[in-house]
Amino acid sequence: MVAAELDLRSDVTLAADFVVPQNHSAYSAKDHEVWRTLYARQKDLLRGRAVDEFFDGLETLGVGAEGIPDFRDLNRTLLAATGWSVVAVPGLVPDDVFFTHLAERRFPAGYWIRSPDQLDYIEEPDVFHDIFGHAPLLMLPRYARYMEAYGKAGREAAGTGRLRRLARLYWYTIEFGLMRTPAGLRIFGAGLASSGGEEAYCLDSPAPNRILFDCERAMRTAYEIDAFQKTYFVLEGWNALPRLDSEELRARFQRVERLPDLASSETLASDILVGRYGALKERR
Ligand code: HBI
Ligand code: FE
Numbered sequence: 001m002v003a004a005e006l007d008l009r010s011d012v013t014l015a016a017d018f019v020v021p022q023n024h025s026a027y028s029a030k031d032h033e034v035w036r037t038l039y040a041r042q043k044d045l046l047r048g049r050a051v052d053e054f055f056d057g058l059e060t061l062g063v064g065a066e067g068i069p070d071f072r073d074l075n076r077t078l079l080a081a082t083g084w085s086v087v088a089v090p091g092l093v094p095d096d097v098f099f100t101h102l103a104e105r106r107f108p109a110g111y112w113i114r115s116p117d118q119l120d121y122i123e124e125p126d127v128f129h130d131i132f133g134h135a136p137l138l139m140l141p142r143y144a145r146y147m148e149a150y151g152k153a154g155r156e157a158a159g160t161g162r163l164r165r166l167a168r169l170y171w172y173t174i175e176f177g178l179m180r181t182p183a184g185l186r187i188f189g190a191g192l193a194s195s196g197g198e199e200a201y202c203l204d205s206p207a208p209n210r211i212l213f214d215c216e217r218a219m220r221t222a223y224e225i226d227a228f229q230k231t232y233f234v235l236e237g238w239n240a241l242p243r244l245d246s247e248e249l250r251a252r253f254q255r256v257e258r259l260p261d262l263a264s265s266e267t268l269a270s271d272i273l274v275g276r277y278g279a280l281k282e283r284r
Contacts, residue, residue, distance in 0.1 A: 014090070018097050022088040022111045024070040031113045032067030038119060038128050038194075039064050045199050051179050051186040053143075053238075054193060057136025068113060068127055074135060082144035086135060091124045096158050102151025105144070107134055120196040133190030134174075142238040147174070149244035156246060162253050165219035172218040173241065178202065178210065178234045178274075185210070185234065185278045198228050203276065209265070210234050212272035212280065215242040219256045222264045230265040234274045 014020070046054070061077050063069035075085040087101065088111035101108045109130035114122045122129070137143045150170060157163045175191035185203055192199050202208065211217065213233040221231060235241065242248075267273070273281045 016097075017087075017101065018089045018093040018108065019087045020090055020111065022071045024068070024072075027068050027113070030116065034113050034116055034119070035064070035068045035128060036066070037116075038196075039132060041196065042132060042194060042199070045196070046187065046193060049187050049199055049203055050193055051181060051188045053140050054136050054188060057139040058132075060139055061135060064132065069131060071109070074131070078135065078138055081139045082141055084138045084144055084147075086131065095154065095163065099151045099154030099158065102147055103155055104151070105148055107138060107147070109134070129190065129194040133194035137188065137190075140238070142241065146241045146244070150174070153244045153246075153249055156249075161257075165253065165256055168221060168223060169215065169218050169242075171223050172221065172231075172233045173213070173235070176202070176223075176229050176232060177213075178232045179238075180234055180236050180274065180278050185274065185276065188235070201228050202232050206276065208232055209267050209271075210274040210276075211267070212236065212274055213240055214271075216252055216256050216259075217262075217268070217271070219252070220259055221262045221266075224264055231267075 043058070058064070060081070061069075061074060063074055071086050071088060078084045078086070082105070084105045084107060086107045086109045089108040091110050091112070093101075093108055098108060107130070110124065110126045112126055113128060114126050138147065150166070154163065154166055157166050171191075173189070175189045177187075177189040178192075179186050179188050187193055187199060187202065192202050208229060209231040211231060211233055213235045218233050224230060242252075262268070275281060
């Protein structure tokens with residue numbers, strides 16, 4: 001099942017929530033082979049690079065070594081741990097649909113898988129990015145709460161200029177976030193965990209900025225859509241994930257709206273830069 005085949009299904013009427021059956025038995029041997037190749041490669045590449053909680057989640061979920069997981073198996077474990085589940089969708093869904101799922105602790109996951117000649121680059125999230133990248137940390141209560149809060153905040157911000165700032169926050173934490181741990185800098189972002197290339201670049205290259213996470217700083221910062229990031233934000237542990245309740249968020253939006261946006265490559269005198277080995281460097 002590859003992206004192009006989605007077009008053949010466009011005559012199927014989509015439900016309002018965009019949820020479709022995963023149809024696990026319809027995956028071909030080749031589909032499972034693509035998954036296994038990616039799964040083995042990423043697991044290996046992430047050793048010593050991803051946070052321990054990512055591996056703990058992957059192991060507790062206990063799926064993926066044999067092929068594309070059946071969401072029903074995944075969901076038994078996820079539901080019991082944090083009340084989250086994954087639902088199958090055809091690809092990117094509209095913002096309001098996406099936020100409503102998250103607010104109700106459902107992660108919309110693409111069900112299709114990339115073709116063997118597209119192992120490293122896809123334009124829309126597929127089942128490998130969505131499940132391998134996102135599902136393990138949904139086992140973590142503090143992270144699970146943040147994702148739900150993001151969904152609720154997104155629904156409130158929908159149709160306003162605030163959505164752009166909120167989307168940046170998601171990008172720089174959930175997708176491309178780094179964390180300072182006693183063992184050194186580690187990946188927790190799903191976009192990094194599922195990437196063939198950027199998972200090493202984000203930690204090893206001297207080129208990008210690594211900035212100690214500051215919620216409002218991240219909300220102001222543009223990001224790269226089809227290139228490696230020029231800036232990564234580094235969280236000081238899971239409790240550094242910001243609270244996203246309406247009141248706190250409203251105050252943050254008000255401050256951010258008075259400040260200029262920042263280019264993805266820019267640094268400020270007030271940034272606390274993080275070295276490749278996790279050391280903090282105040283100012284340049
Ligand atoms: N849909 N399936 C899917 N996955 C996403 O990550 C996603 C989406 N729709 C909208 C969206 N992300 C973002 O634009 C929001 O975070 C703003
Ligand atoms: Fe993602």
